[in-house]
Amino acid sequence: MSLLFGVDAFTDRPFAGNPAAVCVLASPADPAWMQALAAEMNLSETAFLWPEGSAWRLRWFTPRVEVDLCGHATLASAHVLWRHLERSEPRLVFETRSGRLFATREGERIGLDFPAPAAVAATLPDEIAAALGGARPVWSGRAEDDWIVVLESAAAVRTLAPDPGRLARAPARGVVVTARDESGAYDVVSRFFAPAVGVDEDPVTGSAHARMARYWAGVLGRDRLRAYQASPRGGALELELRGDRVLLWGRAVTVWSGRVTAALG
Template sequence: MSRLFGVDAFTDRPFAGNPAAVCVLEAPADPAWMQALAREMNLSETAFLWPEGDAWRLRWFTPKVEVDLCGHATLASAHVLWRHLERPEPRLAFETRSGRLYATRAGARIGLDFPAPEAVAAPLPEAIAAALGRVRPVWSGRAEDDWIVVLESAAAVRALAPDPGLLARAPARGVVVTARDESGAYDVVSRFFAPAVGVPEDPVTGSAHARMARYWAAALGRDRLRAYQASARGGTLELELRGDRVLLWGRAVTVWSGRVEAGPG
C-alpha cells in the first residue's frame, strides 16, 4: 500500500492555500494508475514521489493530464518528506520533467528553487482576450506555456470573471492575471486560470509566480517580493529572484493522511 497525504500549501493554516495530494511510493508506478488516482483525488494536483539515486522522482498530475511543473505540490511533497517521513537532509532534490529542483527549509518556511524564465512581451491572443472579457492589459506576454496579463489594479484582478469554456480553447497551459497591490500589504496580486489542463482556477500557483518573477522584479526594481494569490482560498508567497532562478518561499499544513488500498501493483 502507498502512503497518501492531503496538504494545504502556501498557507500556515488548514483549509486555505492550495490543497495537494502527495502519494509516496516505493518504486515507479504505472502512469495510468497515477492519472486514475489524481482523477479520484480531484484536486488541482496530485504529486507522486519515490526514491531515485540521491534524489526523489517527482511527477505531478491534474485530474486530466500530467504537467511539467507544479509549485504547490512540490512544496507539499517537501513538507511530507520532512514532517512525516522525517528525512534528515537540509536540502531535498527532486528529479522532474522540468529538470532537477531543490527544496530548502528555514524554520517553518520551505523554499523552492525553480527556473524563472523571461516573459516575452506579445499582444494578447484574441481567444484569451475574449475569455477574459475584453480587458485592457497594461502589459501582456508569454513565459513558457503560460500567458501573463498585467492589469491596472488589484481590484481589476479580483473582479475578473473569465469564461472557462473559451479559456480552455486558448493556446496556453494557463493564464496569469496580475497587478501591483496598491494597498501595500503585498507587492503583487494575481489569479491563475488553467481550464485546458482541468483546473478552472487554481487557488495558489507556485509555477505561475516563477514565470512572472522576472517581470515584477524589473517593474518594481527589487529582487524580493511578497505576493498574494487572490483566489477564494487565498495564499501567500515570498519571491527571491536569483538571476534566471527564483526561490519561492511558503508554508504548508497537513490536513489528512492515509493509505491507498488499490495499489499500483
C-alpha cells in the first residue's frame, strides 16, 4: 500500500488554490500504474515521490500524460513530507525530469527553487490567437514549451473565454495569459490553459509563474513580485527572482489522506 494525500496548494484555506494528489511510495512504480492512478484522481496533477539517496525522486502526471514540471504538486509534495512524514531537514531536494529542484520553508510558507527561463519574444501563432477569441496581445513570447500572452489589462485576463478544443491543437504545452494588476492588490494577474495535456484551465500554476518571472521582473524593474492566478478557485504566489532561478513562495492545506490499496504495477 502507498500513502495518498489530497492537498490544496498556493492557498491558506481548503477548497481554494490548486488541488493535487500526492502519492508517497517506498520505491519506484510502473509508470503505467502511476498514469492510471492519476487518471483515477482526475486532478490537474498527481505527484509520485519516493526516496532516492538523500533526495526524493518526483514525477508528475496529469490525467492523460506525464509532464516535465509542475509547481503546485511540488509544493504539495514538500508540504506532505514536512507536515505528515515529519521530515526534519530544512531543505528538500527533488530529482525530476526538469533537473534538481529544491524546497525551503519559513514558518507556514514554502519556497520552491525553480529554473526561470527567459521568455523569447515571438509572434503569437494564428491558431492560438483564434483560440483566445482573437485577443490582441501587448506582448507575446515563448518560454520553454509555453506561450506567454500579455494583455492590456487584468480585466481582459479575467474575462477571457478561450476555446479549449482549438487550444488543444496548438503547438505548446499551454498558454499563460497575463497582465499587470491595476488595482494594486498584486503586481500581476494570470490564467493558464493547457488542454493539450488534459487541463482546460489550471487553478494555480507554479511552472507558468517560473516561466514569466523574468519577463515581469524586467517590465516592473524589481525582483520580488506578488502574483494572483485568477482562475475560479484562485491562488496567490510571491515570486523572488534570483538570476536564472526563481523562488515561488506559497502555502498549502491538506484536505484528505488515505492509502492506495490497488496493487503497484
